[in-house]
Every structure is written in C-alpha cells, then in structure tokens.
Amino acid sequence: xxxxxxxxxxxxxxxVVGAGAGGAVAAAELAEGGMDVVVLExxxxxxxxxxxxxxxxxxxxxxxDGGQTTTLGTPPILLPLGRGLGGTTLVNSGTCFRTPAAVLxxxxxxxxxxxxxxxxxxxxxxxxxxALSIAEVTPELAGRNAAVARRGAEALGWSYGYLRRNARGxxxxxxxxxxxxxxxxxxxxxxxVPRAEAAEAQVIAGADVRHVLVERGAARGVEARLVGAxxxxxxxxxPRVIVAxxxxxxxxxLARSGLGxxxxxxxxxxxxxxxxxxxxxMDEVVDMARGVPQSFYVDEFASExxxxxxxxxxxxxxxxxxxxxxxxxxAAMASYRNLAMFGLMVSDRSRGSVRALAGRPxxxxxxxxxxxxRFRTGLRRMEELFRAxxxxxxxxxxxxxxxxxxxxxxxxxxxxxxxxxxxxADARPGHGVVxxxxxxxxxxxxxxxxxxxVPSSLGVNPQLTIMALATRLAFGLLGREVPxxxxxxPCPS
Amino acid sequence: xxRATPDLGREGLDRFVDAAPQPARSSLRLLVALERRxxxxxxxxxxxxxxxxxxxxxxxxxxEDPANALPLGWxxxxxxxxxxxxxxxxxxx
Numbered sequence: 319x320x321x322x323x324x325x326x327x328x329x330x331x332x333x334v335v336g337a338g339a340g341g342a343v344a345a346a347e348l349a350e351g352g353m354d355v356v357v358l359e360x361x362x363x364x365x366x367x368x369x370x371x372x373x374x375x376x377x378x379x380x381x382x383d384g385g386q387t388t389t390l391g392t393p394p395i396l397l398p399l400g401r402g403l404g405g406t407t408l409v410n411s412g413t414c415f416r417t418p419a420a421v422l423x424x425x426x427x428x429x430x431x432x433x434x435x436x437x438x439x440x441x442x443x444x445x446x447x448x449a450l451s452i453a454e455v456t457p458e459l460a461g462r463n464a465a466v467a468r469r470g471a472e473a474l475g476w477s478y479g480y481l482r483r484n485a486r487g488x489x490x491x492x493x494x495x496x497x498x499x500x501x502x503x504x505x506x507x508x509x510x511v512p513r514a515e516a517a518e519a520q521v522i523a524g525a526d527v528r529h530v531l532v533e534r535g536a537a538r539g540v541e542a543r544l545v546g547a548x549x550x551x552x553x554x555x556x557p558r559v560i561v562a563x564x565x566x567x568x569x570x571x572l573a574r575s576g577l578g579x580x581x582x583x584x585x586x587x588x589x590x591x592x593x594x595x596x597x598x599x600m601d602e603v604v605d606m607a608r609g610v611p612q613s614f615y616v617d618e619f620a621s622e623x624x625x626x627x628x629x630x631x632x633x634x635x636x637x638x639x640x641x642x643x644x645x646x647x648x649a650a651m652a653s654y655r656n657l658a659m660f661g662l663m664v665s666d667r668s669r670g671s672v673r674a675l676a677g678r679p680x681x682x683x684x685x686x687x688x689x690x691x692r693f694r695t696g697l698r699r700m701e702e703l704f705r706a707x708x709x710x711x712x713x714x715x716x717x718x719x720x721x722x723x724x725x726x727x728x729x730x731x732x733x734x735x736x737x738x739x740x741x742x743a744d745a746r747p748g749h750g751v752v753x754x755x756x757x758x759x760x761x762x763x764x765x766x767x768x769x770x771x772v773p774s775s776l777g778v779n780p781q782l783t784i785m786a787l788a789t790r791l792a793f794g795l796l797g798r799e800v801p802x803x804x805x806x807x808p809c810p811s
Numbered sequence: 812x813x814r815a816t817p818d819l820g821r822e823g824l825d826r827f828v829d830a831a832p833q834p835a836r837s838s839l840r841l842l843v844a845l846e847r848r849x850x851x852x853x854x855x856x857x858x859x860x861x862x863x864x865x866x867x868x869x870x871x872x873x874x875e876d877p878a879n880a881l882p883l884g885w886x887x888x889x890x891x892x893x894x895x896x897x898x899x900x901x902x903x904x
Contacts, residue, residue: 384830499894
C-alpha cells in the first residue's frame with residue numbers, strides 16, 4: 319500500500335529518457351516547438367562549483383562506475399561514460415565533426431538511409447553548431463602539447479588541423495574530461511537542458527527508467543524508479559517516448575521492455591573507435607595540461623581508418639596512462655612538465671555486443687586482426703610524429719620490448735570513447751532496430767536518439783552526428799522543416 | 812615517485828576504487844593492497860600488465876595530492892578557483 323501511495327503519474331506529449339547528446343537536444347527542440355515534454359535522467363545534476371580539477375575525484379563523481387566500465391575481450395577496453403544531466407557531453411573533449419560525406423553515402427548504400435544526405439542534414443548540423451558555439455580552437459589556446467604534434471606533422475608533410483569544439487570563453491583549463499570548471503564547454507547539460515526547462519519541459523534527475531510501456535503496438539509512456547531523497551515510483555504517460563540512454567544502456571532498456579528484438583540486431587553491431595595514447599619526452603617544457611587537451615588532429619591517414627587527436631591531462635591522469643612501471647615510471651613522471659601526449663583512434667571494423675547480466679551491461683568486444691594492424695601502423699606513425707617533433711624518448715602503450723610491428727591484440731592498452739550502433743538504423747525492419755527517422759520498427763511512438771542508432775563507425779567524434787540526428791527527429795515529430803540558420807541560439811542563463 | 816601515498820591521494824583513490832563495478836572493485840582493492848606492500852609489489856612484478864595497472868593506480872593517487880602535483884606545475888585548486896571566479900564574473904552556469 320505504501321508503495322502505491324509513493325507512486326506519481328505525469329501526463330506529457332513526449333517522454334525523453336536520458337539527457338545526453340541525443341535526449342537533451344530532442345527535448346529542447348520539442349519543448350520549444352510547443353510540446354509538453356518530460357525528461358527523465360538517471361544521473362544527477364552536477365554543480366560546476368564542485369568541479370575540483372582533480373581527475374580521481376571527478377572520475378568517481380561524473381562517470382558511470384567511476385569511469386571504469388570495461389569491455390570483455392582481447393584486449394579489455396576501458397569505456398568511460400558520463401552520467402548525469404549532459405551525459406557524456408559533460409566529460410568529453412568537446413570535439414565536433416560533421417558526419418563525413420563518405421560515411422553518409424555508405425549509410426545510404428548499405429542501410430537504406432536515403433534521406434540522410436549531406437544536404438538534408440546541413441540545417442540540422444548548422445542549428446546545433448549555432449546552439450553550441452562550435453568554432454575552431456586557436457593555436458594559442460591549443461597550447462604547447464598541440465604545438466609539438468604540429469611541428470612533427472609539418473616536418474613530415476602530414477595533413478593536420480585545429481579541431482572544432484563546442485566551447486565559449488574557454489581559457490584552457492586542461493580538464494575537459496573532468497568537469498569544465500569555467501563552464502566554457504557548451505555541454506548539453508548547460509545548453510539544451512536549460513532551454514528545455516525554459517520552454518517548460520519537466521526535467522527530473524535521479525529517475526531510473528525501468529520499462530517503456532507499449533500497448534497494442536503503440537507507446538503509452540514509461541515507468542521509472544526515483545532514486546535519492548523520497549524515492550518512489552514514477553509513471554509518465556505519453557504517446558511518444560524517445561529512448562536516449564546511450565549506446566550501452568538503450569539496448570538494455572529496450573530489451574527489458576520487450577522491444578526492438580525482432581531484427582535480432584538489438585545489442586549487436588557495437589563499434590567503439592578504440593584508441594590509445596603515446597607520450598614523448600621533449601627538451602622543452604610542454605605543460606600539457608595548460609591549454610585545450612583535444613585541440614589538434616592529424617588526419618593524414620584518415621582514409622586508412624587511423625586518426626590522431628590530441629589528448630592531455632594533469633599529473634594524476636598521466637600517471638595512470640603512462641605505459642611504464644617502477645623506476646622508469648617515476649623518472650618519466652619527474653619530467654612531467656616535458657612530456658607531450660597524443661592519441662590514436664581507429665575507425666573500427668571489429669564489432670561487439672551488449673546484453674544484461676543481473677541488470678548490468680556486459681559488453682563483449684574482440685579486436686579483429688584488421689584493427690590490430692591499424693594500431694600497429696598507427697603506433698609506428700605516432701612514434702614517427704614525435705621523433706620528427708624532436709622527442710628524446712617515446713613511450714607507446716605497449717609492454718616493454720614489444721615493437722609496434724610485433725604488437726598483438728593483447729599487447730594493446732586501449733580506451734574507447736565513442737560507442738555506437740547497438741540499436742542501429744536500417745530502413746529494412748529485418749536488419750535494423752530503428753528506421754531512418756529513428757522510429758522503432760514495428761512500434762508506433764517509440765524512437766531512439768543516441769549513439770546506438772549510428773549504424774557504422776564514423777572515424778570521427780560522434781557527438782555532433784548524434785545531436786544533428788536528434789534535431790532532425792524532433793522537427794520530424796513537430797511536423798516542421800528544420801530552419802536554416804547559421805546564427806547562435808542563445809541559452810537561458 | 813615515492814611509494815608512500817599521502818592521505819588526500821589515498822582518499823581519492825579509495826573513492827575511485829569504490830566507484831568501480833563488481834567484480835572489478837574487489838580486484839582493484841586487492842591490487843592496491845598488494846602494491847602498497849613490498850612483498851605484494853614483488854609478486855605483482857612478475858606480471859607486467861597487472862604490475863603496470865597497480866603501479867598506475869597508486870601513482871594516480873600519489874599525483875592527485877597537491878603536494879606532489881604542485882612541483883610538476885599543476886595547481887588544481889587554482890584552476891578550480893579561476894573557474895569559479897570566471898563563472899561568477901560572467902554569469903556562466
């Protein structure tokens with residue numbers, strides 16, 4: 319009886335589950351378009367006043383599982399995921415790429431996503447770019463870590479550039495991944511979520527959605543458990559549900575709701591963009607954490623599925639990432655100010671899966687030989703890049719004595735930041751979980767708007783793709799064209 | 812790096828380990844406990860990958876401490892304080 323008294327029911331036009339890159343964008347656009355929107359976010363609201371610029375402290379607070387979500391397979395891959403209003407946009411590097419044209423062409427060809435052309439998506443991208451103040455990092459703000467990579471790329475004649483990021487008034491605090499202390503990074507928790515609230519959407523943090531409710535083939539809403547003070551249960555009754563829990567958790571919610579399984583693709587096709595880092599000991603002081611950690615890229619080998627992007631962090635972050643131990647580790651850390659760091663990301667052919675075990679995601683992912691070969695090539699070229707920049711020593715993420723040429727899958731020390739594809743879009747119901755308009759095949763009113771719908775590796779950071787697709791979804795539900803605009807959209811303070 | 816882990820770093824490391832999902836949490840606790848003891852370190856030294864992980868974990872805690880980060884040019888408190896000041900001055904969220 320008492321449990322029933324604690325239940326709460328809300329009526330809405332749309333219930334959005336998850337306030338990350340996809341959910342927050344869809345919610346704001348729908349609310350501003352006049353719909354009655356409820357957003358349920360499992361994680362908390364994070365107060366920037368409590369951002370300490372200490373990696374260990376912030377990992378435990380801003381990330382799911384303290385940033386220690388790991389895949390099962392060879393090698394195990396660390397897969398850090400943000401948790402809270404803003405989702406992973408709260409803790410990512412802020413890098414923004416439009417979906418490459420070649421990738422869109424592949425989607426049209428292989429997945430029947432014929433409406434997702436460059437022209438059709440242009441207003442969606444432009445709208446997000448305006449909303450998030452997306453602009454190229456300046457060399458001054460990029461800092462000396464980027465300058466090292468630039469020097470190497472110039473010496474080798476490799477193609478490079480400064481990255482475009484969603485930041486406004488950035489001063490290069492160096493801790494994008496640990497909570498931006500200046501709120502310069504325009505993550506969706508401080509942009510789209512306030513816009514949704516200003517348009518009278520109800521945003522409820524600490525709501526763990528357990529089921530999407532469907533009756534007679536149509537969405538009826540969701541059921542959630544409220545965590546934190548008071549607890550209890552919440553039911554949102556809505557004829558439209560947008561599932562946006564992220565690539566790892568969306569398939570789990572759909573599966574336990576008995577949805578999305580007809581094609582046999584739910585939870586499969588997981589792509590990750592596995593990545594590794596390398597360090598170089600330079601003669602000059604680098605102070606890698608002064609500046610934008612991910613500000614520079616080298617795309618000379620992008621057509622081979624190998625992309626180099628900046629990465630950097632404070633001493634404690636570097637201490638964990640340095641592929642050394644004992645006295646060599648201590649010696650390298652003593653020279654922290656002279657260390658440069660850069661990342662290598664692979665557009666993967668490997669595919670993994672996600673399923674639930676005792677309510678938790680089990681992520682399986684085996685790196686195929688083709689991707690191992692990309693890492694071998696990439697690590698060799700990374701060493702070349704640093705040597706060309708004048709490095710005294712280079713530390714690759716490999717065990718001692720293992721050269722890039724001889725590296726096996728189990729030798730690689732990998733992380734991944736871009737899980738995609740576990741509820742992939744495909745126009746054909748037998749091949750995908752959602753269609754090109756992100757509607758769940760076979761069910762009315764259930765949509766998915768996060769990285770899980772992205773049907774292939776992008777080769778570039780995916781947040782802008784996810785946001786553009788969510789924008790397109792929202793305007794589709796509103797029955798309107800996405801307006802053509804290249805101007806900034808102000809966020810409510 | 813000194814093997815002695817100052818309290819602030821130790822607290823941060825403990826919170827980090829506590830946030831890990833099971834069964835990784837228990838494994839990490841064991842690794843940290845072994846790495847903090849000379850005999851444990853010798854044992855871990857036989858397995859390169861695990862040794863590196865354990866060493867990295869403890870080092871993370873070590874350099875989280877301002878006393879060890881400041882000499883390397885990293886002042887987390889100053890970065891956070893500048894952030895707070897900027898947000899207040901400019902009305903950022």
